[in-house]
Amino acid sequence: MLVNAADMLKKAEAGHYALGAFNTNNLEWTLAVLQAAEEAKSPLIMQCTAGAAKWMGSFKVCADMVKAAVEALNITVPVALHLDHGSYEDCFKAIDAGFTSIMYDGSHEETFQINLDRTKELVELAHSKGLSIEAEVGGIGGVEDGVTSNGELADPDECKQIADLGVDFLACGIGNIHGVYPADWAGLSFDRLGEIKAKTGDLPLVLHGGTGIPVDQIQKAISLGVSKINVNTDLQLAFAAATRKYIEEGKDLQGKGFDPRKVLKPGRDAIVARTKELMEEFGSVGKAE
């Protein structure tokens, strides 16, 4: 059975550790991340973007797959299925499909007021159905921006206004970026993180763009109140490297090496190993015991 992410993140905030929120792309990803969480005895947030859900067929295909996989693998750690970067419309679709947690990303709306109004509406809807909800203040930069090497810094007063709506956890830019970090990246702004934390109290904060941030910065961010770290690109790189190695070694050309289960296995194993490493870095190993 899937749970929402509110309780596990409250515990993480209080216990000064963070939970990785790992994006799934397909069956192999789902099974690998579940296996890692079970072996590490870590609570798990599995998340899915609208784009990945479309790739799988629909939000419902994703939700049914994750639920069935949790049962099939006899997973005992708590697992939440979270919508990553949902638009206003995506949130309704993910709720209908059986997700147990949603992120409404209103940071791209035309005005902050629209973000505020829609977050308020979706907090009420999510909570009426027993789901948890993440909101976002300020954009989170990406390498596609091309212009700046530094991520945005969220406005602490806006964070406070969104927090007061009753969101369960909040994404706020502190210089973090989606994708691979540029060589001249300035690093996380711990000053801004501290200012936001001072205004939002014990609300768990979310760090997006968890790939490639040096471990010491990750751990300092956790000590200052980050409780959820989104990981997407990191596992994609691990999967791609292992798959590349298999092909470059010509293993697909030996015997039945072309069997998709053989082709995909090194990548799947690499996701398990890397997810467990990250859980160790974030401090969530053993927290489901």
Ligand SMILES: [Zn+2]
């Ligand atoms: Zn993100």
